[in-house]
Amino acid sequence: ETQIASLLKSSDIFPLPQSLKLSYGTAGFRGDASLLDSTVYRVGILSSLRSLKLKPSTIGLMITASHNRVSDNGIKVADPSGGMLSQEWEPFADQIANASSPQELVALIREFIEREEISIGGGGDVGEVWLGRDTRPSGESLLRAAEIGVSSVSGCVAVDKGVLTTPQLHWMVRAKNKGLNATESDYFESLSTSFKCLIDLIPVKKLESSKLVLDGANGVGGEKMEELLRGYLRNLDVEVRNTGRDGGVLNESVGADFVQKEKVVPLGFGVNDVGVRCASFDGDADRLVYFYVSSGDKIELLDGDKILSLFALFIKEQLNTLEGKLSRLGVVQTAYANGASTDYLKGLGLDVVFAKTGVKHLHEKAAEFDVGIYFEANGHGTILFSESFVSLLVGKQKDLSEGSDEYNAVSRLVAVSNLINQAVGDAISGLLLVEVILQHMGWSVQKWNELYKDLPSRQVKVEVPDRTAVVTTSEETEALKPLGIQDAINGEIKKYKRGRAFIRPSGTEDVVRVYAEASTQEDADSLGDSVAQLVK
Ligand code: NG1
Numbered sequence: 239e240t241q242i243a244s245l246l247k248s249s250d251i252f253p254l255p256q257s258l259k260l261s262y263g264t265a266g267f268r269g270d271a272s273l274l275d276s277t278v279y280r281v282g283i284l285s286s287l288r289s290l291k292l293k294p295s296t297i298g299l300m301i302t303a304s305h306n307r308v309s310d311n312g313i314k315v316a317d318p319s320g321g322m323l324s325q326e327w328e329p330f331a332d333q334i335a336n337a338s339s340p341q342e343l344v345a346l347i348r349e350f351i352e353r354e355e356i357s358i359g360g361g362g363d364v365g366e367v368w369l370g371r372d373t374r375p376s377g378e379s380l381l382r383a384a385e386i387g388v389s390s391v392s393g394c395v396a397v398d399k400g401v402l403t404t405p406q407l408h409w410m411v412r413a414k415n416k417g418l419n420a421t422e423s424d425y426f427e428s429l430s431t432s433f434k435c436l437i438d439l440i441p442v443k444k445l446e447s448s449k450l451v452l453d454g455a456n457g458v459g460g461e462k463m464e465e466l467l468r469g470y471l472r473n474l475d476v477e478v479r480n481t482g483r484d485g486g487v488l489n490e491s492v493g494a495d496f497v498q499k500e501k502v503v504p505l506g507f508g509v510n511d512v513g514v515r516c517a518s519f520d521g522d523a524d525r526l527v528y529f530y531v532s533s534g535d536k537i538e539l540l541d542g543d544k545i546l547s548l549f550a551l552f553i554k555e556q557l558n559t560l561e562g563k564l565s566r567l568g569v570v571q572t573a574y575a576n577g578a579s580t581d582y583l584k585g586l587g588l589d590v591v592f593a594k595t596g597v598k599h600l601h602e603k604a605a606e607f608d609v610g611i612y613f614e615a616n617g618h619g620t621i622l623f624s625e626s627f628v629s630l631l632v633g634k635q636k637d638l639s640e641g642s643d644e645y646n647a648v649s650r651l652v653a654v655s656n657l658i659n660q661a662v663g664d665a666i667s668g669l670l671l672v673e674v675i676l677q678h679m680g681w682s683v684q685k686w687n688e689l690y691k692d693l694p695s696r697q698v699k700v701e702v703p704d705r706t707a708v709v710t711t712s713e714e715t716e717a718l719k720p721l722g723i724q725d726a727i728n729g730e731i732k733k734y735k736r737g738r739a740f741i742r743p744s745g746t747e748d749v750v751r752v753y754a755e756a757s758t759q760e761d762a763d764s765l766g767d768s769v770a771q772l773v774k
């Protein structure tokens with residue numbers, strides 16, 4: 239009861255702004271930063287409860303709104319595995335975030351603690367929550383509110399890990415819960431060691447490595463990349479632009495989301511960069527896309543699908559070198575994947591499965607394979623290795639003769655499993671893997687781009703009074719509501735060669751998204767526009 243009294247007291251400091259309706263959505267709570275104090279405070283409480291429920295374990299809490307505008311912010315929770323908060327707890331997150339009074343909040347918490355049989359106040363510090371934030375100016379004060387939430391549950395401590403990329407925090411939480419070294423420098427150490435190991439395993443150097451230019455979205459990723467280059471990978475030739483130090487605004491005409499959705503050069507890039515290999519991170523560095531400038535402000539985009547294809551080719555090559563069939567390799571995409579990429583991957587003989595938008599859904603499906611590669615077209619993705627497959631590889635490595643093809647393939651796979659973030663999609667570790675594979679293959683960015691040619695596509699955002707009026711099937715490719723709209727969409731699709739289109743409500747913005755694809759850009763644009771008209 240003293241516990242409840244202290245909750246009541248602290249929740250008084252953070253009243254819920256009027257008319258705020260929140261949903262945990264695709265990737266946690268997001269909104270205008272000035273409205274989020276009570277939300278992060280409450281998610282702080284939730285994180286402590288999660289830590290107590292799963293004790294002994296450390297939970298992660300990240301303050302970021304990713305690719306959204308700088309005045310927005312948000313919060314997401316990392317489970318002990320380093321993955322996203324278990325979906326079973328999302329309804330509770332929604333309930334407490336929307337509780338309209340301290341009394342209601344406390345009642346909800348009390349009921350939940352009983353239902354989940356969480357024991358509080360056993361004495362000593364038993365729960366731990368690690369907090370991180372991106373570079374948004376609102377981050378610091380929101381982090382303070384989250385800390386108050388965490389420590390208002392007795393026996394729980396908040397540990398401020400400072401400014402981090404989202405995937406760094408997830409990586410650290412995962413490492414901590416596995417009993418491994420879990421500082422930021424351990425993260426850099428682990429990435430750079432496995433990167434160097436993969437470079438040493440390149441059979442014949444077919445290509446002089448050339449400079450990569452990185453667009454850091456004026457966010458945390460550019461800064462961290464520079465730290466990695468300065469302290470750990472001095473020989474890697476990367477020029478970082480849009481670091482945020484030169485007055486640029488976070489995500490404004492820069493970054494992976496902008497480049498992928500608008501398909502034009504980000505600020506700071508132009509005609510002088512024609513043909514050069516470039517990459518973009520998003521605001522919290524969990525998304526990665528590549529591009530090169532073709533002329534003027536036009537770019538050739540190598541999106542998440544193309545990164546997935548490159549990874550799949552490389553992994554498949556290594557698996558094929560192993561004696562006997564030891565593993566199941568699968569790839570996971572969403573409805574936003576370009577149709578040409580899906581054809582390409584199937585053509586490689588791969589098992590391609592589809593998941594709903596949002597990495598929590600892709601991650602879950604990829605984890606069903608021994609090696610599961612997942613990517614959203616926007617550049618969020620990673621490669622998951624099952625623990626049993628990694629142990630099998632490590633065991634095998636001991637029996638094989640050093641330097642044999644099979645030994646090298648096994649060593650590459652083990653190194654990839656250490657390089658690529660096992661918790662969540664990570665732009666920095668993804669970039670390092672792309673760079674290694676290109677060198678391994680002896681490919682330029684142009685050559686990589688030729689793996690297949692994207693079908694022309696177009697995305698439109700439609701602002702509507704109530705986006706929840708759109709309800710889709712579980713695959714998100716057909717709209718069940720509003721009634722009749724799917725028939726109308728089908729009618730439009732039929733008019734175009736290789737036409738494909740779907741609509742869904744965004745989980746992170748107040749819009750309905752339209753995706754359209756067809757055999758020419760004009761057709762894709764026109765299909766996108768006519769479907770958008772149907773939504774309005
Ligand atoms: P929503 O707003 O639900 O479409 C967007 C992305 C997702 C995912 C989340 C989280 C698109 C079409 N959607 O979700 O893929 O990355 O943000 O950041 O890119």
Ligand code: ZN
Nearest residue numbers: 304520522524
């Ligand atoms: Zn992001």
